[in-house]
Amino acid sequence: MWLLTGPCLYLAAAVFAGGALWKVTGLARLPRHLRWELYPLPRRGREGSKYQQVDFAALPRHAHRMNEVAFMAEEILALKKVFAGRRDLWLGSWLLHAGLYLGIVFLGLVAAGAVAIFLGPAVPVPADWGVPRLLGRAASAVGLCSLLAGAAGTIYLVCLRLVDRGLRAMSDPVTFFNLGLLAALFGSGLWAWWSDPGCQAARGHLVSLFRGRPAAVESPGLAAALVVGGLFVAYLPFGRMFHAAAKYFFYHAVLWDDEPMRPGSRMEREIAARLGDPLTWAAPHIRSNQDWHAQLEGEADERTATNDK
Numbered sequence: 001m002w003l004l005t006g007p008c009l010y011l012a013a014a015v016f017a018g019g020a021l022w023k024v025t026g027l028a029r030l031p032r033h034l035r036w037e038l039y040p041l042p043r044r045g046r047e048g049s050k051y052q053q054v055d056f057a058a059l060p061r062h063a064h065r066m067n068e069v070a071f072m073a074e075e076i077l078a079l080k081k082v083f084a085g086r087r088d089l090w091l092g093s094w095l096l097h098a099g100l101y102l103g104i105v106f107l108g109l110v111a112a113g114a115v116a117i118f119l120g121p122a123v124p125v126p127a128d129w130g131v132p133r134l135l136g137r138a139a140s141a142v143g144l145c146s147l148l149a150g151a152a153g154t155i156y157l158v159c160l161r162l163v164d165r166g167l168r169a170m171s172d173p174v175t176f177f178n179l180g181l182l183a184a185l186f187g188s189g190l191w192a193w194w195s196d197p198g199c200q201a202a203r204g205h206l207v208s209l210f211r212g213r214p215a216a217v218e219s220p221g222l223a224a225a226l227v228v229g230g231l232f233v234a235y236l237p238f239g240r241m242f243h244a245a246a247k248y249f250f251y252h253a254v255l256w257d258d259e260p261m262r263p264g265s266r267m268e269r270e271i272a273a274r275l276g277d278p279l280t281w282a283a284p285h286i287r288s289n290q291d292w293h294a295q296l297e298g299e300a301d302e303r304t305a306t307n308d309k
Contacts, residue, residue, distance in 0.1 A: 005217045005227065009209065015233075023237050035254060035258065037258050061259075078094070092152075095156065099152075102142055110143075113136055113139065115210070140199055147186050151183070185232050192225035194221060196221070201222050205217055278290065
């Protein structure tokens with residue numbers, strides 16, 4: 001058990017860091033996507049669209065970044081699009097995501113308490129402050145809310161996908177595996193909280209990890225939570241649950257990108273480089289197995305023939 005709750009946790013953290021870097025780098029290096037340009041755009045502020053101004057191409061461009069932040073906050077914290085599209089799915093999804101977000105806060109509080117203990121001899125703190133004790137109480141309350149919300153949301157989503165015919169048809173084994181892993185994560189967390197409501201054992205084990213000398217975990221609940229948590233962290237960058245990174249690129253590079261293509265710009269060079277890619281899909285208006293150059297030339301020839309008629 002010492003191996004799973006000690007060295008394996010270091011390995012899980014390394015796998016997560018490497019996997020996250022690999023996934024984000026791969027998304028950033030993908031070819032430029034066809035933009036949607038569906039207005040209004042948050043970055044345009046009140047005007048919503050550049051086309052609402054006369055001679056918009058000659059005007060200086062202003063990006064209202066705080067509008068983007070507000071939009072993303074609504075989507076991340078409230079799942080606004082899911083709420084507008086399907087309320088029954090939103091309830092379980094929001095509870096699940098709230099559990100995960102609160103879980104991050106919980107881990108931060110436990111880590112802060114561990115750091116306070118770890119730096120205690122070097123940073124003198126008045127004894128009556130009881131910083132680790134206060135952080136432990138806050139972590140206990142936040143952790144319980146996180147685990148209850150996450151467990152409720154996971155169970156709700158599993159039941160909904162089993163009962164709803166449409167969701168059941170589109171739910172593959174990977175979907176239920178992910179929900180099962182989340183259920184194990186929140187369930188083992190509740191077991192750990194029940195056996196260590198003040199988070200003293202969790203904080204102490206984290207201190208031993210900081211010192212590079214992980215101690216043996218005596219609590220079965222905490223040991224189970226650490227093992228499942230390590231598996232979850234290592235698996236996260238390689239599964240569908242790492243969709244937050246993809247969402248960033250979807251919004252900023254596809255849905256919200258309306259930068260003009262100027263002569264000699266990076267955008268022009270990137271698009272020109274993709275014109276030699278072959279089209280492997282078929283359609284009545286597509287010359288299959290030919291590149292975009294041939295496709296564009298074919299459209300020009302068709303327009304010329306039509307005009308001659």
